[in-house]
Amino acid sequence: MENRRKIEDSKVLIIGMGGLGCPVLQQLCLQGVSKIGLVDADIVSLSNLNRQFLYSLSDIGFAKVDVAKKYVHNKFKLVELTAYNQFLTIDNAIQIIEAYDFVFDCTDNFPSRYMISDACVLLKKPLFMGAVNGLEGQIFQFTNLESAFYRDVFPTPQNSRDILTCNQSNVPPELTNKIGTEMVSNFIKYINSIVDYNLLINYNLENDEMFQFDILLNQEGIEKTPTNIDQFLKSNYQIQCFGNTAITWQEIDLDDENICILDVREKHEVPDLNISQVLRLTLDEIQNGDNDFSNYNELYIVCDFGNKSLPIAHYLRSVFPNKMVFSVLGGIDDAFSPLNLKQNGS
Amino acid sequence: MVVKILSFGVLKGLLPAEITIQNEEIDLESFQELLKENYPSIVKHNFSVAVNHAIVNRNVTLKNGDVIALMPPFSGG
Numbered sequence: 001m002e003n004r005r006k007i008e009d010s011k012v013l014i015i016g017m018g019g020l021g022c023p024v025l026q027q028l029c030l031q032g033v034s035k036i037g038l039v040d041a042d043i044v045s046l047s048n049l050n051r052q053f054l055y056s057l058s059d060i061g062f063a064k065v066d067v068a069k070k071y072v073h074n075k076f077k078l079v080e081l082t083a084y085n086q087f088l089t090i091d092n093a094i095q096i097i098e099a100y101d102f103v104f105d106c107t108d109n110f111p112s113r114y115m116i117s118d119a120c121v122l123l124k125k126p127l128f129m130g131a132v133n134g135l136e137g138q139i140f141q142f143t144n145l146e147s148a149f150y151r152d153v154f155p156t157p158q159n160s161r162d163i164l165t166c167n168q169s170n171v172p173p174e175l176t177n178k179i180g181t182e183m184v185s186n187f188i189k190y191i192n193s194i195v196d197y198n199l200l201i202n203y204n205l206e207n208d209e210m211f212q213f214d215i216l217l218n219q220e221g222i223e224k225t226p227t228n229i230d231q232f233l234k235s236n237y238q239i240q241c242f243g244n245t246a247i248t249w250q251e252i253d254l255d256d257e258n259i260c261i262l263d264v265r266e267k268h269e270v271p272d273l274n275i276s277q278v279l280r281l282t283l284d285e286i287q288n289g290d291n292d293f294s295n296y297n298e299l300y301i302v303c304d305f306g307n308k309s310l311p312i313a314h315y316l317r318s319v320f321p322n323k324m325v326f327s328v329l330g331g332i333d334d335a336f337s338p339l340n341l342k343q344n345g346s
Numbered sequence: 347m348v349v350k351i352l353s354f355g356v357l358k359g360l361l362p363a364e365i366t367i368q369n370e371e372i373d374l375e376s377f378q379e380l381l382k383e384n385y386p387s388i389v390k391h392n393f394s395v396a397v398n399h400a401i402v403n404r405n406v407t408l409k410n411g412d413v414i415a416l417m418p419p420f421s422g423g
Contacts, residue, residue, distance in 0.1 A: 016423050018423050019422075019423060020423045021423070108421060108422055108423035109421055110421050113421065131419070131420035131421060131422060132420055132422040132423065133418075133420035133421070133422050134355070136354060136420065137420070138419075138420050152401070152403075153394045153401055153417075153419075154392065155403075157392075158391075158392035171422055176423075200401065200417070202354050202415075204354075211352065211399070211415065212399065213399050213401050213415065213417075214399065214400040214401065216400055216401060216402060218401075218403040
């Protein structure tokens with residue numbers, strides 16, 4: 001009975017209202033949690049509907065947190081829900097997380113995962129994290145408040161571009177539902193004091209295999225965690241995960257049709273870069289939100305010499321924390337730009 | 347001695363289910379070196395290692411029948 005009340009009185013924050021956030025929200029409501037916060041700036045799109053079951057065709061274009069709030073209001077009258085229609089960033093993370101007792105990380109990218117883990121370590125908030133890849137999922141429980149949470153398992157991000165977010169549309173709905181449900185089930189077990197240590201569960205949908213691992217303290221993880229909030233506020237999680245903003249033409253895979261080469265020169269400037277992935281938008285158009293880049297995970301910003309593109313890349317990294325955004329050194333003028341390579345006949 | 351291997355995510359398929367070693371025992375660091383030499387495709391991946399279902403971050407001695415799990419981080423949600 002006392003545990004029942006503990007569950008009802010818990011203030012729970014869900015970060016990310018995609019494939020994992022939907023089942024987590026529903027399960028928390030069914031379990032009787034009555035104060036829930038939702039963080040996401042994403043809007044509902046057609047490709048979400050196969051697995052993000054809170055949303056319908058008529059919700060396309062609306063903010064996920066607002067649609068989710070309406071759903072909860074209709075079904076669970078007693079749940080008090082706060083919708084934060086914004087992405088979690090360094091600037092708002094502490095303030096938002098501070099107001100809750102438990103955090104569910106349902107995000108889809110490494111910069112957010114490291115940022116949320118570090119913030120929860122600093123604020124001593126138990127964290128339940130879910131992640132999927134293909135037909136497999138991971139559920140993390142971080143409830144030992146003296147530990148380094150995610151950094152006990154992976155002390156530093158790989159700092160490489162091959163840790164791309166997978167093509168989310170390939171993730172089957174039964175996997176995200178299973179992982180989201182397990183996250184909440186771990187939360188309930190923790191409240192009931194059945195499992196109170198840090199652990200990782202790996203689940204494979206293909207053969208229904210589940211392996212559980214204990215997570216021990218990791219000195220390296222502790223050393224890599226910001227020691228105080230000031231240090232946290234100075235961290236750059238995108239650079240930690242994706243590396244520096246500026247890269248060279250040689251580092252770009254121009255055979256990849258899914259990348260976007262964003263040419264930010266004024267419209268009258270010539271010559272054109274004659275490659276298929278080019279999109280031309282001026283700074284004004286970018287800031288107006290003329291394009292939401294929802295078709296791309298990787299954006300390479302190009303100007304004449306690589307000077308104008310750098311601040312734009314920084315800006316876009318702040319607007320799209322889960323995209324990999326780079327500024328191309330040397331710009332169009334660079335000897336290795338596709339333009340000059342073509343002229344040289346290579 | 348025989349060491350059993352569980353591999354997840356991108357590592358699945360890159361490693362066999364078990365590996366036989368001539369020695370009676372081997373420490374975890376040497377074992378990982380051995381894996382990287384024999385299965386170089388795993389080198390470019392980031393992963394965490396568990397011994398007998400506990401994620402360990404120090405060098406431990408492996409015995410016959412121990413289970414090693416290699417887990418890459420997943421980002422999707």
